[in-house]
Amino acid sequence: MKINPKNKFNNLILLIASFVIVSLILWNTNSFFRKFKEEERHKMEIWATAQSELLQSSEDRDLGNLHVKIFQNNTSTPMILVNRDGSIKTNNMPEEEAADSLKIRKKITKFRNENTPIEISYDGETLATLYYGNSEVLNKLKYYPIALLLIILLFGTVIFFFFKTNKASEQNKLWAGMAKETAHQISTPLTSLLGWNELLKQEDLNNAITEEIEKDIDRLQTITERFSNIGSLPKLERLDIVEETRKAYEYLQLRSSRLIRFTFHSKVESLPIMLNAALYNWTIENLVKNGIDAMKGKGSISIEIIPEGKYVNILVSDTGQGIPKSNFQTIFEPGVTSKKRGWGLGLSLVKRIVEEYHKGKIKVLTSSKQGTIMQISLLINP
Structure with a gap:
């Protein structure tokens, strides 16, 4: 841009x-x-x-x-x-x-x-x-000059926030453009990988190897779809929230350290709601990875699905060091991170995906030195 x-x-x-x-x-x-x-x-x-x-x-x-x-x-x-x-x-x-x-x-x-x-x-x-x-x-x-000075102050404030919003809008467009370009660049080697994997299937190899490669290729396709959706209104489909959450949970469980104990529980076997699968899986992935980072690679991650009234709550719990109560809101702001090499974009993207794209809610339900529980609330029948 x-x-x-x-x-x-x-x-x-x-x-x-x-x-x-x-x-x-x-x-x-x-x-x-x-x-x-x-x-x-x-x-x-x-x-x-x-x-x-x-x-x-x-x-x-x-x-x-x-x-x-x-x-x-x-x-x-x-x-x-x-x-x-x-x-x-x-x-x-x-x-x-x-x-x-x-x-x-x-x-x-x-x-x-x-x-x-x-x-x-x-x-x-x-x-x-x-x-x-x-x-x-x-x-x-x-008193007219005083009123005029207040008008000047109000006018200056409006101008300031206008410029600030305009700058943020330009930055958002830049990030969206970079994300789409990244997705475009990934698609070329991804297509090649699909072809090479088909050739491997024809060889006398262990099927488990090609199956795992397919899973990682599917994962790359999912990531490409995520980046392609940035900056545009994603398409929502009626999908089973339990099944989609389970998919994200199982993928992360297989690729995480054995020092992390995963547990999954749902109070319902199936619950169709309007979702964008790629973005929702990204949300669960971000929350789980943040929990793993908070535990420094060792502890317990729990995902629980609880229908409550017109909402379904997805609880992601960890046994990390916790979040100060004063930071419950600021952690969702862009650039806020406790990681030395973090960009502070993960939770801000999660908030945008949940609240803007899915019209839901996300918050820190509880947090202490014994761990943190993040809660996503999505409408069952929007």
Whole structure:
């Protein structure tokens, strides 16, 4: 598979352009916030000037329509006016807050932190102090950059996982291509071996020899079929789960060390379910070989088939050193292995075969220093 470097360059350009656009929006929003805040400050200064003239005027003096309009138009900015005699006047604040002196003091402190108080004076004499807070619109606008930053973070996370998934998809295609090519390369010498074995049958040889050769040739054909199925949807057939499990068990038993004790038990004699024989046998092989490795070549392997409700459970047990509980999930991830020369692909392939291709489940049922039990659960009637 050929990976086009232009795709990576285009993705990088798209990411940079998106970051620049969002940064400009953030900068523009911040500029708008500061400008809006300055305009509110200017309105408060006009209001303070009108209030100064009001305090200096006599009660019967007509202030004119301009002052009235200034007072009436301010309906959004909360204010607290503290006169020099200590009296307090509030504007655009809830009645319950305006009537509570403790809340008024807290509001004064809050307004002082939000905006610099405006001194209302005349001829060098301070008549009152105006404390004002941000309007509702300004408060909403203040949190907009935070919301935008969260959007940027979410956007970055989506981009990251997109690139990560895209890379994993490319790697999967590469592995699938390599697997299919391997299957193709194996098929040529395999065909030749079939011919040579037929010639051996015609010679005066022990039939057991050619029979064992045939078994190994069948095994190579099975392996070729496995690699050919990688990356494509395998064909499922209604097969006897007991018989297919027994085949995999007997093949591994004959080719394993005599230090390994094999036991097989099924609670039913026959149970047809939808299977892909090559991939299912691969699953059993991987689990058994992992158990043998965990036992360091000496111990007991047990395979048990137990129907339970709509599922049939296949239990593969070993007497190895066990798996830490914290690793029960991670062992199925690609690249995770405890072997010095392992690639960490066996159990990840097993999980994919069971869950994606056969719509089943696989898990570590139990594990301790006395051994591990892996459980495969397949639907009886999917």
